Amino acid sequence: MRETHARYAGLTDGAVADYIPKLAEADPDWFGISLASATGRSFSVGDAQQEFSIQSISKAFVYALVCESLGHDLMRERIGVNNTGLPFNSVMAIELNGGHTMNPMVNAGALATTGLVPGDSWEEKWDYIHRGLSAFAGRDLELDEEVFASEMETNLRNMGIARLLQSYGHISIDPMRVTELYTRQCSLRVTTEDLARMGATLADGGTNPVTGAEVVSPAVSRDVLAVMATTGMYEASGDWLFEVGMPGKSGVAGGIVTIAPGKGSLATFSPPLDAAGNSVRGIRATRHLSHMLGLNLFSSTAQPGTAAV
Numbered sequence: 001m002r003e004t005h006a007r008y009a010g011l012t013d014g015a016v017a018d019y020i021p022k023l024a025e026a027d028p029d030w031f032g033i034s035l036a037s038a039t040g041r042s043f044s045v046g047d048a049q050q051e052f053s054i055q056s057i058s059k060a061f062v063y064a065l066v067c068e069s070l071g072h073d074l075m076r077e078r079i080g081v082n083n084t085g086l087p088f089n090s091v092m093a094i095e096l097n098g099g100h101t102m103n104p105m106v107n108a109g110a111l112a113t114t115g116l117v118p119g120d121s122w123e124e125k126w127d128y129i130h131r132g133l134s135a136f137a138g139r140d141l142e143l144d145e146e147v148f149a150s151e152m153e154t155n156l157r158n159m160g161i162a163r164l165l166q167s168y169g170h171i172s173i174d175p176m177r178v179t180e181l182y183t184r185q186c187s188l189r190v191t192t193e194d195l196a197r198m199g200a201t202l203a204d205g206g207t208n209p210v211t212g213a214e215v216v217s218p219a220v221s222r223d224v225l226a227v228m229a230t231t232g233m234y235e236a237s238g239d240w241l242f243e244v245g246m247p248g249k250s251g252v253a254g255g256i257v258t259i260a261p262g263k264g265s266l267a268t269f270s271p272p273l274d275a276a277g278n279s280v281r282g283i284r285a286t287r288h289l290s291h292m293l294g295l296n297l298f299s300s301t302a303q304p305g306t307a308a309v
């Protein structure tokens, strides 16, 4: 892992996200990698204690929690599991599909998923998300108030998507409050160590390997990993699966979590992103580690390959 970190630390491709003004302040040199096993062991290199906002990675875990509460068959019917082939904040994807969301890993499906979070009040709904994501991580996650405020000020597109979904009957409660709740979940602060533990919980069938908490069922974990594999890296999910061979989920702050079912999880953090909004160093490092550790799910042997990655 040290070798992988050193190998890609000097890579300067990509650009730090700036459509959320606060994110533009990130240091492009930050680079952390953590690994957590499904048996509770972990290892990190680089800026693994640097906190950053979880952003879209929250989508996978909130989806898991809502599937656990409402049933994954119902969620599949309501939200969908197919890739849109379009950017994460696409409005066209809704219009091209008769007003339906396509999957929970892009903004439309994620907003609709957050709109289904159980709770009689907004406080209860937030508590459900906050407690659930914290249970995945095994510690109490904190809100980044500055990132939250910054995105709320510039959130017109997500508000538009939520309104559009309301017009098609896919959000039945106040779409502005749903957008706020979604933005709040995206603003929780994590480190790669947290993300690796969250991923290891999915790798372990929904039980946090460190705390022993049963956060979601093995069946929900399995289904969430399948949706991550098809859509976790947005329109670049095919390239990712082809190269890495494992489900992954990225966020615009620069995090990526990758899961090796039954084995554990890798998490990377590096703010510069490619055109699809995925961390450039994160992709390269994960690809390399998948290869070196023989983690590709489609390989018939667990032997590391030899191709230069």
Ligand SMILES: NC(=O)CC[C@H](N)C(=O)O
Pocket (backbone or CB within 6 Å): 055, 056, 057, 088, 089, 107, 151, 158, 183, 186, 250, 251, 252, 253, 277
């Ligand atoms: N790709 C992402 O991480 C996007 C998350 C961000 N909060 C948004 O909705 O725009």
